[in-house]
Amino acid sequence: MKKLTTRKWVKVAVPFVTLALVAAACGGDDDDDAASDTTGATGTTPSVETTPSSDTEPEGTEPADTEPADTEPADTEPAEPTEIATDFGVTDDTIRIGLNADLSGIFAPLVTQIVDGQEAYWEIVNENGGIAGRQVELVVLDNGYDVPTHLENYEEMAAESADGVLMFSQSTGSPHTAATAEALLADDLLAIPLSWYSGWADPAIGENVLELYTSYCYESMNGLTYLAGANDASTVAIIGFPGEYGQDGAAGAKLAAEALGLEVVYDGEGAVVPGSDQTPVITELVNAQPDLVWATVNPTTLAEIMGGAYAQGLRAQWSGNSPTYNFQLLATDLGPALDELYTHSTYTQLWNSADVPGMTEMVEGMRAKRPTAPVSDVYIVAWTEGYATQQILEKAAANGDLTRAGVVAAAKDPDLEIDFKGLSPNQTFSGDPNDYIVRESYMYDVDMTKFTPAGTVSDDDAGTGFTLLEGPFVSDTAANHDFQQACYVPEG
Amino acid sequence: MYRRPNFYTSYESESQMLPTYTKKVVALLAVSIMFLMPFSLPVIDQLPFVRFLGDGNWLRPMATVFIFAIAALGLNILTGMAGQVSLGHAFFMGVGAYTGAVLGGSPGGGLWGWGLPIWIWLPGAGVGAALVGIIVSPVAVRLRGLYLAIVTLGLVFVGIHLGNTNWGKKLAGDPGLGRDFPTYDIRLWKEDKPLVDVDNDGHWLWFDVSDTQKQYLFLGVLLLVFILIAKNIARTRTGRALQAIRDRDIAAEVMGVPEFKYKMIAFATSSFFAGVAGVLFASLAGKLPATQWSLVLSVEFIAILLIGGVGTVSGVMLGTFFVVLGPNLVEQFTVWLSDRIEQGGPVGSVADAILTEGPDDLGPVSIATQTPGYALNVFDWNLVIYGVLIIVFLIFEPLGLYGIWVKVRNYWKRWPFSY
Numbered sequence: 001m002k003k004l005t006t007r008k009w010v011k012v013a014v015p016f017v018t019l020a021l022v023a024a025a026c027g028g029d030d031d032d033d034a035a036s037d038t039t040g041a042t043g044t045t046p047s048v049e050t051t052p053s054s055d056t057e058p059e060g061t062e063p064a065d066t067e068p069a070d071t072e073p074a075d076t077e078p079a080e081p082t083e084i085a086t087d088f089g090v091t092d093d094t095i096r097i098g099l100n101a102d103l104s105g106i107f108a109p110l111v112t113q114i115v116d117g118q119e120a121y122w123e124i125v126n127e128n129g130g131i132a133g134r135q136v137e138l139v140v141l142d143n144g145y146d147v148p149t150h151l152e153n154y155e156e157m158a159a160e161s162a163d164g165v166l167m168f169s170q171s172t173g174s175p176h177t178a179a180t181a182e183a184l185l186a187d188d189l190l191a192i193p194l195s196w197y198s199g200w201a202d203p204a205i206g207e208n209v210l211e212l213y214t215s216y217c218y219e220s221m222n223g224l225t226y227l228a229g230a231n232d233a234s235t236v237a238i239i240g241f242p243g244e245y246g247q248d249g250a251a252g253a254k255l256a257a258e259a260l261g262l263e264v265v266y267d268g269e270g271a272v273v274p275g276s277d278q279t280p281v282i283t284e285l286v287n288a289q290p291d292l293v294w295a296t297v298n299p300t301t302l303a304e305i306m307g308g309a310y311a312q313g314l315r316a317q318w319s320g321n322s323p324t325y326n327f328q329l330l331a332t333d334l335g336p337a338l339d340e341l342y343t344h345s346t347y348t349q350l351w352n353s354a355d356v357p358g359m360t361e362m363v364e365g366m367r368a369k370r371p372t373a374p375v376s377d378v379y380i381v382a383w384t385e386g387y388a389t390q391q392i393l394e395k396a397a398a399n400g401d402l403t404r405a406g407v408v409a410a411a412k413d414p415d416l417e418i419d420f421k422g423l424s425p426n427q428t429f430s431g432d433p434n435d436y437i438v439r440e441s442y443m444y445d446v447d448m449t450k451f452t453p454a455g456t457v458s459d460d461d462a463g464t465g466f467t468l469l470e471g472p473f474v475s476d477t478a479a480n481h482d483f484q485q486a487c488y489v490p491e492g
Numbered sequence: 493m494y495r496r497p498n499f500y501t502s503y504e505s506e507s508q509m510l511p512t513y514t515k516k517v518v519a520l521l522a523v524s525i526m527f528l529m530p531f532s533l534p535v536i537d538q539l540p541f542v543r544f545l546g547d548g549n550w551l552r553p554m555a556t557v558f559i560f561a562i563a564a565l566g567l568n569i570l571t572g573m574a575g576q577v578s579l580g581h582a583f584f585m586g587v588g589a590y591t592g593a594v595l596g597g598s599p600g601g602g603l604w605g606w607g608l609p610i611w612i613w614l615p616g617a618g619v620g621a622a623l624v625g626i627i628v629s630p631v632a633v634r635l636r637g638l639y640l641a642i643v644t645l646g647l648v649f650v651g652i653h654l655g656n657t658n659w660g661k662k663l664a665g666d667p668g669l670g671r672d673f674p675t676y677d678i679r680l681w682k683e684d685k686p687l688v689d690v691d692n693d694g695h696w697l698w699f700d701v702s703d704t705q706k707q708y709l710f711l712g713v714l715l716l717v718f719i720l721i722a723k724n725i726a727r728t729r730t731g732r733a734l735q736a737i738r739d740r741d742i743a744a745e746v747m748g749v750p751e752f753k754y755k756m757i758a759f760a761t762s763s764f765f766a767g768v769a770g771v772l773f774a775s776l777a778g779k780l781p782a783t784q785w786s787l788v789l790s791v792e793f794i795a796i797l798l799i800g801g802v803g804t805v806s807g808v809m810l811g812t813f814f815v816v817l818g819p820n821l822v823e824q825f826t827v828w829l830s831d832r833i834e835q836g837g838p839v840g841s842v843a844d845a846i847l848t849e850g851p852d853d854l855g856p857v858s859i860a861t862q863t864p865g866y867a868l869n870v871f872d873w874n875l876v877i878y879g880v881l882i883i884v885f886l887i888f889e890p891l892g893l894y895g896i897w898v899k900v901r902n903y904w905k906r907w908p909f910s911y
Contacts, residue, residue: 103861104871112869116862140861142871147670147784148556148777155704156549163549178669179779197668242656243668243781273656373862490666 084132087403088159089166095134095402097122097389098141098157098165101194102172105145110323110378111172111194115140117382118169120369125390132397139165143172150176158187167407169389170194174244177209184208188404190392190411192385196322196347197244198252199486201433210411212388213347213424214438216245216296216321217487218478220252222441223319223345224294225475228260230343231317233291239268239281239305240296244490246270249296249321251487252478259477265290272297272305282308285316295320303334310337319343319443327377327464330451344444344466348384348424350377351464353444356422358383366457375455375462380423388418388427425472434483442471507727509720526712529554530705545817551704552776553820558711559772561812564796565722565805566765571794572803573731574758575738576636579790580628580644581766583651584621586785588767589673589774590663591620596674603671604662609679614768621767622760633755636741648787655782670781673774676710707776714772718765722805725761734758795878799885801892810893819874826870830859 089096099118102111122136130136139157143150150173157165168191171177177193177200184191185208193200198215200206214222224236238253240246250269257264266288271281278301285293286309293309293316295302302324309316318341325344329335349356352363362383366373396402396410410416414430425440444466455462500506510516528536529546537543545554567581596613597605608616628647632640654660656667665671677686690706701709725731733754736744745751774780792815800811829843848855848867858867868876889895 103869104875108871112862116860119861144871147780148773151777152552152556155552159548161548174668175670175779175781179777182778241667243666245668270656273653276653370862490661490669 083400084397085401085403085406087405088161088164089404090134090402091162093134094137095131095393096137096139096165098139098168099170100141100143100150100153100157100168100172100176100191101170102145103140103142105143107145107172107194110326110376113373113376113378114170114194114382114385116370116373117366117379118386120366121383121386123369124365125386131390131393132402138169143176145173145176147173147176147179151179154180154183158183158189160187165189166393166402166404167389168192169385171209177206181206181209188408190408192388194381195245197486198248198483198488199244201437201483202485203433205486208408210388210429212384212427214441214478215252215487216249217252217255218437218439218474218481219321219345219347219441220249220294220296221256221478221481222439222473222475223321223343223443224253224256224262224292225260225477226345226443226470226473227292227294227317227319227343228256228262230469231291233317234261234263235265235288235290236262236292236294237266237268237285237288237290237316238264238294239266239272239285240270241272241274241298241301242270244488245321246272246296247490248486248488249294253294253296255481255487256475256477262292272301274298274301278305278308281305282312285309286312286314289314290316292316293318293320295324297324299324299326299329303329303332306337306342307334310334310341315341317341317343319345322346325446327451327466330446330448330465331453335448335451338446339448342446343469344446346377346442346444346471347438348380348420349422349442349468349471350380350444350466351375352462353466353468354422358387358421358423361421362423363457371456371458373457375452375457375459375464377464379457384420384423387420387423391416391418437483439474439478439481440472442473443469444471445469509723509727523716527709530701530708531699548702548704550820551708553817555704555708555711555776556773557812557816558708558715559769559776560793560796560816561715561809562718562772563766563769564793564800564808564812565718566762566769567793568797568803568805568808569722569725569734569765570758570762571797572808573726573738574734574755576632576755576758577638577641577794578632578644578762579641579787579794580647581762581793582785582787582789583644583647584625584763584766585770585773585789586651586782587624587763588617588621588770589780589785591767592617592771593671593673593774594663597672598674602662603665607674607682609681610674610676611678613674614771617771618764618768621770622764625759625763626756629756629759632759633752645787645790648785648790651785652783660782664782667782670779670784672779673771673777675778676707676775711772711776714768718768719805719809722765726805730754730757795882797892798882799892801894804894806897807892807894810897814893815878818878819871822874822877823870826857826859829857 099115101115102108103115119138122138125131126135141153141157143153156163157168167189171180171191172194174193174195174197177191177195180191190208190210192210192212196211196213196215196219198217200209200211201215227233236253236257238250238257240250247270254264266284268281268284272278282305285305295305295318297305297320302320306318322345325342329338349359352359362379366379392407392411393402395413395416396407399406399410399413401409412430414428416428418427420426425438427438428436430436447465447467450463450467451465452459452462505511510519525536525539525542529542530551536546544550563581563585567578570576570578592613594604595606595608595616596610597603598607599605632643635643655664661667676690678688678690679686690710691703693702694706695701696706733744733749736747736749737751737754741751770785796808796811796815798811799814800809801807826847829847832840832843833847844855846855846857848858848860856867857873858869861869885892891898
């Protein structure tokens with residue numbers, strides 16, 4: 001009896017074992033060893049309890065936290081030279097910073113590099129004395145690009161105890177960050193999202209979500225304006241994923257098309273469903289024969305659609321929001337077509353592409369700390385996240401308030417302008433979003449001759465295949481746009 | 493005859509839920525530990541593994557275990573009891589989640605939501621999923637084995653596609669950001685102050701409880717209810733009919749078991765469990781995009797049944813623990829190993845052989861985030877371990893963890909004549 005069912009089981013289940021292997025990412029993950037483990041004992045006792053504005057709720061005495069070993073009184077330490085108020089995630093010698101990052105999900109190839117870059121960044125900061133005399137300890141947890149796992153990690157890092165972190169220098173993913181947006185506000189925590197939805201700048205959506213650089217919407221306006229000017233175009237096709245990424249990008253592209261007098265010959269906003277058959281979109285594109293295509297998809301989907309349309313004779317000029325394109329696509333058969341037709345739009349400078357202080361610091365830092373790491377553009381994201389976090393924390397320390405609330409206040413301090421040292425336009429977060437949001441972006445020519453498939457950061461000639469065309473620049477459409485809410489407002 | 497195992501004088505005593513004295517005691521102990529685990533109590537604190545799992549950081553994964561167990565119990569009725577393989581479990585969870593969201597969610601922003609209390613939306617989510625299950629079942633009952641798996645697999649993709657349609661967005665919110673789900677708060681009707689507040693820190697009986705502890709306890713109670721339902725179904729006429737169909741459907745029909753009707757019941761019941769678990773899962777997260785209800789989730793339930801053991805409630809519980817907590821435990825183990833390296837000694841050198849700490853260090857497990865060499869990081873290892881385990885269980889222990897336990901138990905039962 002049992003035998004029969006077993007056999008049936010084997011038959012049915014074996015094909016899915018492979019699936020399970022690929023798909024197992026859903027499980028809960030947490031890990032806090034990835035960063036340099038600085039000190040074993042992290043005292044729960046706040047060093048100087050001045051706490052001027054931090055309303056730290058008494059928190060129902062959390063009976064789960066009873067490890068007595070963790071309480072190391074600060075009385076052995078000499079008094080602090082400057083009085084800095086602290087609450088969670090900060091001790092006399094350590095600052096804990098959280099990264100809720102996708103290390104095993106669909107964006108893992110990029111995010112592991114970003115996290116690695118940040119680890120290198122903070123190693124250098126720590127060697128130079130850290131922040132306010134404290135060493136920075138990164139707490140890296142893997143969300144597997146899964147919302148429930150992200151929330152599990154968040155709960156762990158938001159703990160109002162020695163296990164907590166002071167702020168998040170990265171929160172991977174839009175749905176994930178959105179799911180924590182309210183909690184961030186309630187817990188007085190800041191998070192830098194790995195998402196560039198224009199809605200984050202709207203205080204009603206992302207009050208404590210610090211969006212770095214410009215948004216999909218403004219990037220589309222600038223990119224399309226540049227493309228139209230460079231190619232004497234009169235028609236455009238807009239394609240993109242459904243949802244906050246694709247539709248925010250499409251919204252900006254449509255505003256720009258209207259301002260420029262471009263005719264939208266195919267409106268594929270939300271028509272590209274990731275992972276499904278793209279033939280209908282390709283057919284529409286080929287039939288419409290636009291001069292320009294603005295895409296808001298991901299690299300695999302771009303390759304599929306652009307390759308399909310190219311094979312059917314479409315020779316439009318392409319561009320799209322980051323991360324529609326990835327330089328690794330040059331290693332595929334599509335390389336020559338991309339070189340010929342694609343212009344890359346970004347929010348930041350790219351690897352070794354400009355002579356600015358931030359670039360020198362980053363390239364030298366990566367070479368010193370991660371000499372064998374593969375060359376990549378996303379280390380700029382890591383470095384700029386690092387600059388932003390460090391400058392906010394230094395501002396908070398200068399204000400004498402390294403509490404969570406103090407850090408939030410420091411980020412929104414009118415005196416703080418985050419200096420990205422040329423890697424990206426400088427940024428402030430105080431006042432009316434319409435006044436402070438970043439509207440500049442960059443356009444890069446894709447150039448096969450500057451691409452090295454397996455280069456490392458130590459390799460001087462290693463490149464990601466780009467030449468700067470223009471940037472940072474802002475188009476009239478973006479400059480004149482009145483930001484009151486997200487370009488694309490989803491239901492909900 | 494008193495206290496002789498496997499010797500029953502009546503059908504009632506044979507089909508008891510906990511037939512032996514030992515089982516009653518063990519069940520009572522397990523339930524009390526489960527409920528007292530989150531609290532800092534003298535005896536509980538001394539139990540090493542329990543102390544560890546009851547810790548603040550582990551409560552949320554444990555709550556997830558409870559929800560997954562409810563869903564897995566549902567799949568166990570369909571797959572373990574009735575022998576029908578379904579890959580559409582995630583779809584039914586999604587149906588439940590959005591039924592619950594419409595019934596209990598807050599309206600506004602173009603989304604549907606009626607703001608009803610939990611005693612309507614929670615069963616409602618199950619009923620909604622069960623109805624969809626009944627609608628699907630006429631097709632499904634005509635198929636079995638691989639064909640049924642493919643049909644139910646299709647449901648998952650249909651579901652995700654519906655989430656991208658315009659009315660799908662009214663239900664599920666933005667495809668990228670998702671929608672809000674109702675909280676666990678228990679209300680009589682739509683009053684402002686809930687009767688039982690499950691979502692904020694507070695005070696219950698003698699204990700101060702945090703929101704996470706409250707959710708854990710609430711889900712624990714629900715899990716017990718669903719375990720009772722699942723156990724009882726197995727002991728009824730329906731349960732026996734389903735098992736007859738599983739073992740030989742034609743023979744069952746010859747004996748007068750209406751196959752169509754019972755397969756439909758199995759689908760509906762299984763979907764009910766899935767629907768309730770789906771809305772609980774979404775509600776615990778608070779906000780989820782529609783892509784959450786994907787094939788990955790369905791496969792996870794298949795893995796739970798395979799690893800735990802098909803057909804038994806205990807097996808399902810073991811499997812859920814293993815699959816949901818496994819990755820966390822592996823990572824915890826790696827952290828433990830890297831601590832051992834610092835301490836040195838024989839354990840330290842074993843740990844050193846396993847872990848790769850830098851480019852020149854050898855070992856299969858890397859603790860660096862980016863690993864250009866052959867060493868894999870913990871997260872990749874988790875995927876490998878998961879896949880290998882499924883293969884190993886299929887080949888060597890088709891009855892799963894529960895089968896291992898039965899073997900161990902039987903060995904000692906017959907000791908010293910265990911051959």
